[in-house]
Amino acid sequence: MTGEARQYFRGAPDELLVRPLEGLTLIYHRPSGVTHIVDSPVPEILSQLDAEPCPASTLLARLARQYELEDGEGALDPLVAHLETLCEVGLARAVEPEAKG
């Protein structure tokens, strides 16, 4: 059960209130009442999440289309690490893929 196999998505759009602040971004998570102060690349990653779960590799492809990624080949692992962190604090969600394809 690796993070790479998980599929990531976001909750309802109105769950999050997002405001830029002095180069950082404040994200208020309405359901939990928690405010998160995040730095790049978190807002960029969140903006790629959709209501429909998709694997990290798809999110990476979306990011690569929009940004010039500086990580080269090694971008997937740090992306998965960020996504897992975001799931832990409730800003993103993940489902385990079905056991059989």
Add this chain to the structure above:
Amino acid sequence: MDERGHERKGMDCDADIGAEHGATEHGVGATRRKLLLGGGLAAATAVVSIRPALANTAASVLNCQIPVPDPAKGSGQMISADGKLVPHGTKGAFPASGRPFSGEEVKAALRGGKSLPGTSYEQNRAYLNYIRRLQNGTSGFTCYASLQMPR
């Protein structure tokens, strides 16, 4: 890959989140901004979370309940392996839980410590996927949301 599908989704996301960042700060400019995903920093250092002092106490969080599924929305339905509500009799799906789970039980299961009480390995995974998919307005959502632990 569905090229058009991704484009559409990307635009939706921009409307939801990107627009609020301010176009100059995080939006897509004429030239593509550089983005560093790794940078040698642990992912956790990019997020600092602040829980309000007046939030519910930890005790009430752990005693809240999450029915699987919401009786108002999933009566007579089953839970698929990926956590969706499916019609009764769907192959590979699991029946509704006989009782709601407490916040404490769900928290322990989400952390991978122990399965939800009375569930098999696959059933536990299906139920947790259902819980992860909970939306606002569904019974158990507020309980699930309050389980998110800021660092």
